[in-house]
Ligand code: DX5
C-alpha cells in the first residue's frame with residue numbers, strides 16, 4: 001500500500017557495512033552522487049553477534065560527504081551512547097525498542113539531541129511495539145533480515161508487516177518515512193517498494209567489491225523507474 005500522495009523520489013541509502021574499510025572515504029565519495037543517505041550499522045556484540053564501529057567512524061564519514069547519515073543502533077544501551085553518535089554527526093538515529101522498557105524516553109532523548117528519531121523493527125518483533133510512538137518518529141526502519149550481518153537473503157515473509165506499517169502510519173496520520181533494511185537488491189527492491197518502502201537500504205547490492213558506482217547507479221535507475229510508475233498510477 002502506497003502513501004496517499006505519490007512518492008516523487010524513492011531514496012537510496014547504502015549501508016557501508018560491506019564497503020572496503022581501508023578506503024572508506026573513497027568508497028563513500030564514489031557513490032555519493034547518486035544516493036540520498038548513508039546507513040551506518042552500529043553493532044555491540046550483545047544485541048547482535050557482531051561488532052562493527054563507533055562514533056569515530058561516523059565522524060570520519062561525516063567529513064567525507066555532505067549527505068545525511070542514518071545511524072542504525074543494534075546495541076543494548078541506546079540511551080547511553082546516543083549523544084556520542086549525535087555529536088559525531090548522525091542526522092537520524094534508530095534503535096531496537098525491545099532493548100528498553102521505555103522506548104518513549106529514548107525517542108525524547110534523541111529529539112533533545114536534535115537528531116531524527118527512528119525505531120527499528122526486527123523480523124521477529126511485532127509492529128505493535130512501535131505503534132504508541134508512530135507520531136513521534138521520523139523513520140520506521142523495517143528489517144528484512146535478522147540484524148547482525150550484511151549480505152543475507154531478503155525475508156519475503158516480512159513484506160506484509162511493511163504493508164501493515166504503512167497502514168498504521170496512515171491511520172495515525174504520522175509522517176514518518178518507511179525505510180527497508182536487509183537483502184534489498186535489484187531482485188527484491190520492487191517488492192519492498194510495492195509494500196510501502198520510501199527509503200531503501202542497500203549494502204552488498206552497492207558495496208559489492210567490484211564497481212560500487214555502477215551498482216549504485218543501477219539501483220538509482222530502478223528506484224526512479226518505480227517512482228515514475230507510481231506517479232502514473
Ligand atoms: C544488518 C544491517 C543492514 C545490512 C544491509 O544487520 O542492519 O543494514 O548492513 O546489508 P545488505 O543490503 O547486504 O543486506
Ligand code: ZN
Nearest residue numbers: 039041072181
Ligand atoms: Zn541497518
